[in-house]
Amino acid sequence: MKRNAGAALRRTALLGCLAIAGGALIAAASPTGGQHGAMAMDAQQQRLDQLVTNAASAPPGVDPVAWSKIYQPPGNEPTADRIALGRKLYFDTRLSKDGTVSCGTCHDASRGFTDHRNVSEGIGDHLGRRSAPTTMNAALFQSMFWDGRASTLEEQAKLPILNPVEMGHPDAASALAAISGDPAYRDLFQKAYGRAPSYDDLGRAIASFERTLIFLEAPFDRFAAGDAKAMSPAAQRGFALFNGKARCVSCHMINASNPLGTDNLFHNIGVSARKQNFEALAQQALAALQGGSGVDAVDKMALQTDMSELGRFIVTKNRGDIGAFKTEQLRNIGITAPYMHDGSLRTLWDVMDHYNKGGETNPYLDGGIEPLNLSEDEINDVVAFLFSFTDTRFARENETALHEQQAHAARQRPFRDNALAHRRVLPFETRVIGSTGLK
Numbered sequence: 357m358k359r360n361a362g363a364a365l366r367r368t369a370l371l372g373c374l375a376i377a378g379g380a381l382i383a384a385a386s387p388t389g390g391q392h393g394a395m396a397m398d399a400q401q402q403r404l405d406q407l408v409t410n411a412a413s414a415p416p417g418v419d420p421v422a423w424s425k426i427y428q429p430p431g432n433e434p435t436a437d438r439i440a441l442g443r444k445l446y447f448d449t450r451l452s453k454d455g456t457v458s459c460g461t462c463h464d465a466s467r468g469f470t471d472h473r474n475v476s477e478g479i480g481d482h483l484g485r486r487s488a489p490t491t492m493n494a495a496l497f498q499s500m501f502w503d504g505r506a507s508t509l510e511e512q513a514k515l516p517i518l519n520p521v522e523m524g525h526p527d528a529a530s531a532l533a534a535i536s537g538d539p540a541y542r543d544l545f546q547k548a549y550g551r552a553p554s555y556d557d558l559g560r561a562i563a564s565f566e567r568t569l570i571f572l573e574a575p576f577d578r579f580a581a582g583d584a585k586a587m588s589p590a591a592q593r594g595f596a597l598f599n600g601k602a603r604c605v606s607c608h609m610i611n612a613s614n615p616l617g618t619d620n621l622f623h624n625i626g627v628s629a630r631k632q633n634f635e636a637l638a639q640q641a642l643a644a645l646q647g648g649s650g651v652d653a654v655d656k657m658a659l660q661t662d663m664s665e666l667g668r669f670i671v672t673k674n675r676g677d678i679g680a681f682k683t684e685q686l687r688n689i690g691i692t693a694p695y696m697h698d699g700s701l702r703t704l705w706d707v708m709d710h711y712n713k714g715g716e717t718n719p720y721l722d723g724g725i726e727p728l729n730l731s732e733d734e735i736n737d738v739v740a741f742l743f744s745f746t747d748t749r750f751a752r753e754n755e756t757a758l759h760e761q762q763a764h765a766a767r768q769r770p771f772r773d774n775a776l777a778h779r780r781v782l783p784f785e786t787r788v789i790g791s792t793g794l795k
């Protein structure tokens with residue numbers, strides 16, 4: 357696949373750094389016991405037992421041939437022992453330096469495998485710069501992270517453990533030492549990989565466990581399979597808009613070989629344009645990366661510095677990738693708020709308001725983003741469709757989230773701009789970019 361297809365479409369526009377405050381932190385609604393409002397780790401595992409009952413075979417919704425040929429890397433074919441080891445590691449707080457945070461703290465089984473925060477909080481109350489995407493279905497992505505800096509789950513899993521603002525172990529040896537004194541682990545590593553514990557096998561095992569977190573059984577899928585009653589009339593109208601007037605499908609495509617609703621590409625849809633001076637940041641990033649641009653350096657830049665907002669650029673150094681982020685999956689989107697790489701959009705109505713007005717103007721805005729002229733009824737229909745994309749195992753959480761978002765949106769729609777959405781003003785007019793306008 358051509359990874360830079362979006363770049364060709366990007367048009368030149370004027371830079372407008374519109375200052376709009378990000379959404380507030382969303383309070384956790386579930387029982388806690390873990391750090392930062394997460395559910396206690398043993399309770400999360402009980403929840404998981406109810407959610408995933410048949411972990412070994414190809415999950416429903418994924419082509420079994422693709423599952424064994426594409427999604428399982430040679431040398432790390434999933435076995436029950438590998439999955440069991442990975443699951444223990446995923447929920448083990450000893451993988452953080454101070455023993456308080458596990459993968460499950462930020463990718464919590466009781467909170468849509470995310471943390472419901474704008475940006476994640478790791479050890480020592482350190483805040484990162486990005487919102488935690490769900491680990492559900494991450495196995496089906498072509499690359500990991502909002503900027504795609506890791507290409508596999510195996511590679512991804514080894515990074516948060518060593519990132520100072522996430523789990524904070526100074527190096528792989530320290531992380532291994534924290535667990536390898538435990539005889540249960542020595543035994544599990546031996547069974548899973550036939551050798552003593554190593555950091556690479558730790559990454560492999562966690563990846564094997566994550567490959568069991570596949571949630572693709574939504575009302576939408578029953579509708580697509582021919583059950584016309586599986587989605588409400590509003591959601592059905594929303595689906596037509598998604599594929600038509602609202603243009604969502606041009607990046608969030610959904611089909612049998614692409615079940616997540618993503619093109620796996622990177623686009624600037626203007627989220628970070630709200631607060632950044634891209635040019636100065638890009639220069640700063642290029643200078644900083646001269647000292648080393650390996651995945652560890654990029655990981656720290658992405659989670660600890662303002663350069664985070666450059667997105668894909670800090671991985672590729674291509675100007676066309678400035679402010680571009682991965683098209684996130686739309687699976688289970690109802691239960692994974694807040695939205696976007698910075699968690700700045702609190703509800704799916706905010707998401708629709710963002711797209712309806714044509715994103716935020718900036719010189720690198722993707723050519724596929726323009727004012728949509730959607731009415732309020734049409735916005736409601738697309739939102740109804742998005743809520744039908746949640747796996748039925750989360751039907752109750754989805755329903756609760758829908759009502760909560762509906763109530764919030766009735767009070768607050770900070771990103772709505774009808775003049776722009778309905779093209780009464782155009783994005784490059786001075787009243788939009790402000791009198792100082794050009795930077």
Ligand code: HEC
Nearest residue numbers: 459462476477478486487488489494500501502513516522
């Ligand atoms: C302190 C919170 C935190 C912890 C702990 C954490 N993550 Fe994450 N995770 C994040 C954030 C934030 C991102 C997005 C970062 C980015 O894109 O730059 C992320 C991204 C990911 C992704 C990529 C998903 C996608 O859509 O691209 C996966 C997979 C993942 N984490 C798995 C894990 C695993 C496995 C662990 C434990 C070894 C872990 N995470 C620990 C916060 C956390």
Ligand code: HEC
Nearest residue numbers: 602603604607623627681682683684695696697711722724
């Ligand atoms: C030009 C490509 C493109 C188009 C068109 C597009 N999106 Fe997106 N979408 C993206 C990208 C890229 C992101 C992540 C952006 C970021 O975080 O900065 C995203 C993020 C999202 C998210 C948040 C995902 C999450 O987990 O936080 C939702 C929801 C979403 N899009 C829905 C839609 C809908 C609905 C439409 C149609 C109205 C649409 N998108 C049109 C590329 C696109």
